[in-house]
Amino acid sequence: xxxxxxxxxxxxxxxxxxxxxxxxxxxxxxxxxxxxxxxxxxxxxxxxxxxxxxxxxxxxxxxxxxxxxxxxxxxxxxxxxxxxxxxxxxxxxxxxxxxxxxxxxxxxxxxxxxxxxxxxxxxxxxxxxxxxxxxxxxxxxxxxxxxxxxxxxxxxxxxxxxxxxxxxxxxxxxxxxxxxxxxxxxxxxxxxxxxxxxxxxxxxxxxxxxxxxxxxxxxxxxxxxxxxxxxxxxxxxxxxxxxxxxxxxxxxxxxxxxxxxxxxxxxxxxxxxxxxxxxxxxxxxxxxxxxxxxxxxxxxxxxxxxxxxxxxxxxxxxxxxxxxxxxxxxxxxxxxxxxxxxxxxxxxxxxxxxxxxxxxxxxxxxxxxxxxxxxxxxxxxxxxxxxxxxxxxxxxxxxxxxxxxxxxxxxxxxxxxxxxxx
Numbered sequence: 001x002x003x004x005x006x007x008x009x010x011x012x013x014x015x016x017x018x019x020x021x022x023x024x025x026x027x028x029x030x031x032x033x034x035x036x037x038x039x040x041x042x043x044x045x046x047x048x049x050x051x052x053x054x055x056x057x058x059x060x061x062x063x064x065x066x067x068x069x070x071x072x073x074x075x076x077x078x079x080x081x082x083x084x085x086x087x088x089x090x091x092x093x094x095x096x097x098x099x100x101x102x103x104x105x106x107x108x109x110x111x112x113x114x115x116x117x118x119x120x121x122x123x124x125x126x127x128x129x130x131x132x133x134x135x136x137x138x139x140x141x142x143x144x145x146x147x148x149x150x151x152x153x154x155x156x157x158x159x160x161x162x163x164x165x166x167x168x169x170x171x172x173x174x175x176x177x178x179x180x181x182x183x184x185x186x187x188x189x190x191x192x193x194x195x196x197x198x199x200x201x202x203x204x205x206x207x208x209x210x211x212x213x214x215x216x217x218x219x220x221x222x223x224x225x226x227x228x229x230x231x232x233x234x235x236x237x238x239x240x241x242x243x244x245x246x247x248x249x250x251x252x253x254x255x256x257x258x259x260x261x262x263x264x265x266x267x268x269x270x271x272x273x274x275x276x277x278x279x280x281x282x283x284x285x286x287x288x289x290x291x292x293x294x295x296x297x298x299x300x301x302x303x304x305x306x307x308x309x310x311x312x313x314x315x316x317x318x319x320x321x322x323x324x325x326x327x328x329x330x331x332x333x334x335x336x337x338x339x340x341x342x343x344x345x346x347x348x349x350x351x352x353x354x355x356x357x358x359x360x361x362x363x364x365x366x367x368x369x370x371x372x373x374x375x376x377x378x379x380x381x382x383x384x385x386x387x388x389x390x391x392x393x394x395x396x397x398x399x400x401x402x403x404x405x406x407x408x409x410x411x412x413x414x415x416x417x418x419x420x421x422x
Contacts, residue, residue, distance in 0.1 A: 003028045003305075004058055004087075005041065006048050006078060007069035010332075010361035010379040011290035015069060016041050017359070018297045018304040025305065031057065035370050036360020036378075048073050055081045063087055067308065071147055074266075074286050075101035090308040092286050096257060096264040100286040103143045103152075103183045113256040115249055116280040118186040126170040129182060133162045141185040144169050146178030150226050151339070153283075155187065188282065190275040191236035191419070194292045197250060197270065198307055201263040203317040204250045205307075208299050208328075209237035210292045211416050216339060218411045225339045226376055228332045229412035231387055232295040235419040236274050245272065245279050253284070265311055294359050294379040295328035329390040330381040331398050331412050335362070336405040338375030346372045346404040354397045357381050372403050387413060387420065 001024050005016055008030070016028055017040055031054055033043030046053045049072050058066060068078045068091035077094035091097075098105050110117040118141070123129035133140070142165040144152035152175050156162035162184075169179035197206040210232040216222035249270060257264040269285035269292075288296075297304065301322045310319035335342035348370045350358055359381060362374015378401065382393035391413045398408060 001025050001064040001305075002062060004054075004061075004063045004066040005030050005069060006054060006066065006073055008032050008034050008037070008048060009070075009290055010359040010376065011288050011293040012069050013037050013040070013359040013361070014293045014297050014379075015067060015288065015304070018300065019067070022303050022305040029057070029061065029063070034360055035363040035365035035373065036358070038365055049076060051076055051078050051081050054078060055085055058082055058087050059085050065089070065305070065309065067091065069287055071097070071100055071285065071287055075147060088309070088312050090266055090312060092264050092266040095262045096266075097286040098262065099257065099264065099268070099284045101147060102145055103283075104145045104181050106284050107183055107185075109253075109256055109260070110281060113252055113259075115252050115256070116278060118188050118280060118282070120183050120185040122181060122183055123170075124181045126166050129166045129170065129184060130163055132184060133159060133166065136162070136184060137186065138162065139187040141187055142166060142169065143183040143185060144175045144179040145181035145183065146175070148175035148178045151175075151224060152178060153224070188273045188275050188280060190273045191234075192282070193234045193237045193241075193272045193274060193279075194230075194289055195237070195245065195250075195270045195272060196288055196292060196296055197268050198311055198316060198321060199254050199264060199266070199268050200311045200314040200316040201254065201258055201265045202314065204246070204254050204268075205316060205321045206242070206246070206250065207296045208232045208323050209234040209242075210289075210295050211236075211413075212289070212292060213409060213412055216334075216409075218409055223339055225334075227289075227291045228334065228409045230291045230295045230330045231391070231413040231416050232292075232299060232328045235416050241274060241279055245270070249279065249281060265314070290361075291330050291332055291376075291379050294330040294381050298328050298381055298383050299324045299326060324383070326383050326385055327387040327390045328381060328383045329387065329394045329413055330359075330379045331394045331408055332361075332376050333378040333380060333398060333401060333403075333406050333408045334376050335372055335374070336407045338407075342375055343405060344371070344373050348372060348377065348403040349401065350378075351400050354380075354400060357397060358401070372405075377403065377406070387416060391417075
């Protein structure tokens with residue numbers, strides 16, 4: 001089989017490495033891929049958002065199956081365009097990808113179908129939003145409606161911060177058209193849990209839960225990033241919480257999307273907060289999370305391609321999806337200055353004995369050398385019988401890897417370990 005994977009990050013590298021385990025896979029093309037992915041797939045210099053070129057390439061190369069991984073091409077309708085040419089895909093069509101493409105849509109969906117989430121108000125002009133903030137409960141959460149590279153959410157601790165956020169998003173267009181509308185949301189408290197799930201529009205199969213670490217610095221200090229590390233499973237996601245989520249959130253969401261004529265097939269990501277009043281949805285994503293994928297897929301014991309095809313063919317209920325009962329930890333190695341300004345072009349050295357556990361996110365090949373080419377550069381993942389051992393292995397591996405201006409958090413998994421000890 002010839003496969004195509006759209007995307008260029010650590011998430012895509014994790015997906016490709018897992019797909020390669022299927023003996024029927026002959027070639028995997030990555031569009032555009034990156035310097036590290038080039039070891040495991042044929043990288044083709046076509047942008048993940050150039051739908052026309054992606055489709056042309058897929059047709060010309062007789063691709064048997066495509067996986068569209070990032071949010072942008074999904075929201076732009078990449079799956080629709082590929083399927084129209086007879087190429088089966090993993091990923092939601094445009095009408096379903098709106099669940100991440102529009103915060104306003106997803107909040108209204110939850111309200112309509114009684115899915116637990118934070119209280120909220122929607123604004124399409126800054127004057128009304130600023131007026132509301134004069135009396136809104138503080139802290140509050142301000143969200144740009146559209147996609148914003150995972151950075152369109154601002155937690156405002158004061159009224160002044162909330163006003164600045166509104167002006168920045170709506171008037172100064174910090175996130176472009178994504179900020180034409182905003183959601184002002186109740187601030188929820190409690191442990192956060194990420195649950196990725198396979199769904200074919202009918203059945204829902206949650207994957208192993210995980211815990212992301214969004215802030216750039218230790219002890220959750222510094223700016224929000226795309227994620228500095230993850231651990232799985234998440235100790236706060238107990239059996240009883242999982243059962244409640246399935247009945248009150250997962251199944252109702254999939255049923256709601258179907259009822260709206262927007263059947264969701266692919267990976268539906270549930271960003272949850274375990275509040276005093278039970279689990280609530282913070283956000284939906286229409287794809288695998290990054291870096292959650294880097295700890296979840298290494299624990300998948302079933303064949304990924306088989307599961308993905310079951311999603312496409314709507315036979316998920318009849319397909320075994322098995323996960324290991326071990327633990328996984330991923331430490332992100334980033335470029336100093338991320339998520340703001342950072343330098344690129346430094347050589348990366350990864351010892352061969354740990355290369356299999358490294359997912360490359362921001363790197364390019366130049367004269368046979370792997371060079372830094374992004375903010376988040378590598379995800380270093382380890383699997384072990386328990387979380388403590390997995391973390392120890394990941395940090396030992398990180399110490400063996402070198403590139404100038406590298407930085408990483410030294411407390412990934414600390415909160416999870418504390419929860420396990422409690």
